[in-house]
Structure formats: C-alpha cells, structure tokens
Amino acid sequence: MAAQMSISDDEVAEIVQLATTEGPKNPELRKMGSEAFLAVSDSEHGRRSLFAHGAHKLLLKWTADIEVVSVNALSTLVNLSADMFEDRVAAMLELRALDRIHEVATTPECRPEKRDNAMALLANMTTGEEGARASMQLDNPDPVVRGQRLRQYIASFAESGDVAEGEVDSWQHIGSVIQNISQLQEGRDLLRRRSTNLLPRLLPHLESPNLVRRRGVAAAAKNCCYETSDHSWLLDEVGIVPRLLLPLAGPEPLDGVEREGMDAWLLEQLDAAGERKEREPDVDVRKTLLGAIQLLCTEKASRQALRKSRAYPIVKNCDTAEPDEKAKEIAFNIINFLVRDEEEGDNEDILGPSSATAGGAAEDAAAAEVQKADPTPQEMADRSPILNKDDEFVSHEGSAMNQAIDRTTGARPSLGLHLGARPTVASLHAPRCRVVGCRAAVALRRRHTTTPVPAPQW
Numbered sequence: 001m002a003a004q005m006s007i008s009d010d011e012v013a014e015i016v017q018l019a020t021t022e023g024p025k026n027p028e029l030r031k032m033g034s035e036a037f038l039a040v041s042d043s044e045h046g047r048r049s050l051f052a053h054g055a056h057k058l059l060l061k062w063t064a065d066i067e068v069v070s071v072n073a074l075s076t077l078v079n080l081s082a083d084m085f086e087d088r089v090a091a092m093l094e095l096r097a098l099d100r101i102h103e104v105a106t107t108p109e110c111r112p113e114k115r116d117n118a119m120a121l122l123a124n125m126t127t128g129e130e131g132a133r134a135s136m137q138l139d140n141p142d143p144v145v146r147g148q149r150l151r152q153y154i155a156s157f158a159e160s161g162d163v164a165e166g167e168v169d170s171w172q173h174i175g176s177v178i179q180n181i182s183q184l185q186e187g188r189d190l191l192r193r194r195s196t197n198l199l200p201r202l203l204p205h206l207e208s209p210n211l212v213r214r215r216g217v218a219a220a221a222k223n224c225c226y227e228t229s230d231h232s233w234l235l236d237e238v239g240i241v242p243r244l245l246l247p248l249a250g251p252e253p254l255d256g257v258e259r260e261g262m263d264a265w266l267l268e269q270l271d272a273a274g275e276r277k278e279r280e281p282d283v284d285v286r287k288t289l290l291g292a293i294q295l296l297c298t299e300k301a302s303r304q305a306l307r308k309s310r311a312y313p314i315v316k317n318c319d320t321a322e323p324d325e326k327a328k329e330i331a332f333n334i335i336n337f338l339v340r341d342e343e344e345g346d347n348e349d350i351l352g353p354s355s356a357t358a359g360g361a362a363e364d365a366a367a368a369e370v371q372k373a374d375p376t377p378q379e380m381a382d383r384s385p386i387l388n389k390d391d392e393f394v395s396h397e398g399s400a401m402n403q404a405i406d407r408t409t410g411a412r413p414s415l416g417l418h419l420g421a422r423p424t425v426a427s428l429h430a431p432r433c434r435v436v437g438c439r440a441a442v443a444l445r446r447r448h449t450t451t452p453v454p455a456p457q458w
Contacts, residue, residue, distance in 0.1 A: 007040055012049045019058055027066060034062060034072035041079035051088060056080055056095070063100050063118075067111070074104070074117035081124035089128050097125065098134055102149055112170035119153075123176035132181050136190065147190045151198070154178060158201040161208050175216020178202065182223035192224055192233075199224060203243040206289075211282055214247075218288040225295035231302045241296070241309050242266035244289050247280035248318045258313040283324045290315070290330040297337040312338045 019033040037055055040046035050056065055076075062073035077097075080088065104110055104118040125131035133139075137146050157174035181187030191199045205217045221240065224230070234240040242263040249270055259267060270277060280286050293311065296302045306312075312335065319331035 007036075007046065007049075009049045009052070012040060012046075012055070013053045016050075016053045016055050016058065023058070027069070030062060030065060030069050031072075033058075034065075034069045034076070037076045038072045038079075041076045044083060047080050047083065050076070051080060051091075056088075056091065060092075060095050060097055060100055063104060067114075070104075071111075071114050071117065074114060074121060078117055078120045078124060081121055086128065086130070089125065089131050092125060093131065093134050098122070098149075105153065112168040115170040116168050116173065119171060119173035119177070122153075123173040123180070126177050126180040129184070132184055132187065135177065136181060136184070136186055138186055147186075150177070150181065150190065151196055154198050154202070157213075158198075158205070161205060161210065161213060163210075169210055169213075172210050172212045175205070175210075175213040177216070179216040179219040179223075182220040188224050188227060191220060192227065192230055200238050203238070203240065206243055206247050211285075214280070214282065214285050215288070218285050218292070222288050222292035222295065225292045228299055231296060231299055235296070235302060235305045239263070239265075241293070241306065241311060244292055245311060245314045246270075248286065248289055249277060249314045250279040250317055250321055251275045251277045252317040252321075254313055258310060260310070261308055262310040279318065279321065283327060286318070286322070287324070287327045287330060290318070290327060290334065294330055294334050294337075297334060303337055307338055 015033060015036055019029065023030045023033060037050060037059065040050060059073040059077050059080075062069050063077075064070065065073065077092075081092070101118045101122050105115050105122075110118075122135065126135050136150055137148065140146050153171070153174050157171040157178075160171045161169065163169045178187075178191065182191060190196075191202070199221070202217045203221065205213045206221075208214055208217075221244070225234065225240075242265055246266055246269055249266075251274070254262075254270070280289065293306070293315065296306060315331050315334050315338070319328055319335065322328045322331060
C-alpha cells in the first residue's frame with residue numbers, strides 16, 4: 001500500500017517553481033514532478049498546498065504531455081477536485097479544464113485508464129452547480145452547441161459497458177455526471193429530449209454489473225420522474241416501469257393473477273432468470289428505484305397505469321425481503337397508493353403542476369414561460385404525503401458521483417448540493433473520485449462505498 005508523502009508547504013512551492021521554470025525543457029523533471037504531486041495529493045493538507053501554490057495550472061498543461069506525465073497529472077487533478085471548494089471550481093473552469101477533459105476523452109487513441117481519470121474529474125467538477133452548468137455549455141448562445149459534449153459522452157456511455165473483468169470501464173463516471181446534471185432543469189430537459197432519445201438509451205444500464213453506472217442511471221431516472229408532465233411519456237413510450245421493476249424483483253414466483261397484464265419483456269426476463277433472479281444488491285440503488293416509482297404515483301392516471309402493469313406484486317415482494325428501513329418505508333408508501341380505492345378527484349395531482357414541459361418541446365417552451373415560485377418546505381410537506389424531509393433528490397457521492405434529491409421541494413426539484421459545506425458527494429449525488437498517490441502506483445481509489453455521503457446543497 002502506498003504511503004502518503006509528508007512534505008512542507010515550502011517544499012511544495014519549491015517543486016512547483018522548479019517544474020515551472022525547468023520542466024518545459026526537461027521531460028524527466030516533469031515525470032518526477034508529476035509523481036511527487038500525485039503522492040502529495042493523497043492528503044487534504046497536500047491538496048490545499050498544491051492548489052495554493054498553483055500546481056493545478058501546471059497539471060492542466062501536463063494532461064497533454066507524454067503518457068506517464070499526463071496520467072499522473074489527471075490522477076492528481078481528480079484528487080484535487082475530490083474536496084472541491086468553490087474557489088477551486090472557479091479556478092479550474094477559468095483555466096478551461098472542461099476543454100482539456102474533452103480533448104482527452106475524445107482522442108481516439110486515448111488509453112482507457114486515462115479517459116477514466118478524465119471522466120472522474122468531470123464527475124467531480126459537476127457536483128457543484130457552476131461546474132454542472134458549464135459542462136452543459138449553457139452559456140453558449142448557439143442552442144445547437146448547448147449540451148453537445150454531454151450528448152456525445154452519454155452516447156458513448158450508452159454504447160459501452162461490456163467490459164471484460166479486470167479491464168477499465170472508461171466511460172463509467174458519466175453515470176455520475178448524468179446524476180449530477182439531472183439536478184438542473186436543463187439537465188433533465190436534455191435527458192428527456194425526444195429527438196436524442198437519451199433517457200431510454202440509459203435505462204438498460206440499470207442491469208449493468210458496474211455499480212457506478214447503476215447508481216447514476218437510477219438517480220437520473222428518478223430525477224426525471226419529478227417532471228409530472230412527462231409521466232405519460234415515461235410510462236407509455238419509454239416503458240420506464242419494467243426497467244425500474246426488474247432490478248427490484250427477486251426469486252419469488254408470481255402466480256397467474258400477478259402475472260396478468262405484466263409487461264411481456266419483464267416477464268421474459270423474470271422467467272429466464274427463474275429462481276436464480278437476484279434483487280439489486282446495493283441499498284442506495286434500491287431506494288432510488290423505489291423513489292422513482294413513488295414519484296410516478298403522484299398522479300391518478302399514473303397510479304392506474306402502475307396497477308395495470310402489475311407493479312404491486314414486485315414492490316410487495318421487495319418490501320417483504322428488504323432489510324433497510326428507509327427502503328421499506330418507500331415501498332410501503334407505494335403499496336398504500338396502489339391498493340387503495342380511488343375516488344373521483346382523489347389526490348389527482350399530489351405534487352402540483354410540473355414546472356417543465358416534456359422532452360424537446362420543453363426547451364422551446366421554457367424560454368417563453370415564467371417559472372412559478374417553488375412552494376415552501378412547510379407547504380410541500382402539508383401538500384404531499386409522498387415527499388417527506390428524508391426524501392433525497394438524486395446526485396452522486398464519492399465525488400465523481402454523489403447524488404441527493406431535494407428533500408422538501410415538490411414538482412420542481414431544487415439542486416441537491418450543499419452550498420457552503422464542502423461537497424463530498426452525496427448518496428443520490430454522485431460520489432467524488434479519489435486517486436491513491438505513490439511513485440509507482442497510479443491506481444484510482446474511488447470512494448464508491450455503500451455508505452452514502454450527504455449531498456451538497458447548491
């Protein structure tokens with residue numbers, strides 16, 4: 001195991017100065033400097049010192065250097081962004097870090113390990129609102145350009161994932177990125193745009209063996225379910241319910257009545273797995289999937305569609321087998337909504353009107369429509385039996401990917417990053433990435449633990 005390098009601020013300043021003046025003409029010095037920076041970045045004190053002395057400026061230049069230097073530089077930047085303060089975000093954006101990330105990610109000959117580090121850096125940078133908005137190119141006046149890079153990344157994410165054991169899944173951290181950008185209205189609009197069909201292409205990754213992918217896609221799907229105006233599209237055209245239910249299903253057999261009306265694709269998957277069917281092992285993913293179904297219960301028509309598609313038996317079995325109290329509570333809420341009798345006008349629209357219209361039309365309509373003020377937390381709590389103060393809006397935790405859904409807002413979820421508090425990514429927020437620093441080992445050490453970190457509040 002690599003040991004942290006103990007080094008004083010003066011020594012860091014000396015190394016930065018030497019690398020700045022002598023490094024451009026000395027590749028070996030740059031190599032040694034990149035290894036030293038990586039080792040120093042393994043401690044919080046070291047990261048503060050590196051940033052204070054401007055090492056990040058050198059590191060961003062070095063991402064275009066020879067392979068060993070560029071990989072070390074990206075790994076160090078991932079560590080620097082793992083406890084990203086607002087001043088670091090602003091400095092990195094000013095230095096056009098997102099452009100460098102894009103150049104690395106889209107270079108055809110880029111090695112998977114290098115692209116993986118670049119995407120981890122992007123995921124860390126999008127845990128704050130400023131970075132998330134910049135990653136979507138929202139300041140660009142050309143509507144064709146806005147979101148163009150992310151669409152490219154998401155397409156690569158959707159088309160990849162079939163990685164052999166022991167190989168690097170170089171696009172995995174885009175799961176955390178979509179989790180983070182889906183906290184923005186513009187991010188949800190991008191995923192729901194009909195012309196690009198991004199959300200339907202992401203849903204199959206709920207079955208990915210990669211936990212980072214599953215957490216990110218589950219969180220993004222849940223965040224999109226806040227848009228009540230899109231529930232009919234999600235249910236009828238996207239077919240989101242079978243995709244949400246399959247990971248929640250276990251080996252329990254379903255009788256004839258329970259199977260009647262169930263989606264044919266879902267039945268085919270369950271029959272193929274039989275008694276070998278395993279329920280989603282990660283509790284955070286299970287809670288997120290159940291939370292998405294709970295949001296689909298907010299309108300009467302959606303509840304009727306869930307009953308017709310036989311969501312109840314799978315949620316009931318999941319509730320019976322679930323060891324986590326919070327997940328059981330969400331499942332219990334869903335069951336209550338699905339088994340009760342509906343009276344005319346009964347909770348027809350629990351969350352109130354959605355603030356956005358659907359898909360591609362959403363962006364066109366958004367510019368012309370004045371947004372209504374969000375309800376206060378107390379008003380939301382009084383209005384909605386579904387959302388409570390413990391509910392989370394999805395973003396990513398280990399910082400390349402932490403995600404947390406807003407606890408108290410209703411139809412229009414506000415962003416889930418704690419402003420002010422140090423954004424160590426949250427449970428439905430993508431968790432932030434970290435790299436182990438040592439001279440010979442550059443392996444990424446991600447904090448993708450099953451214990452969620454509180455989501456930062458934008």
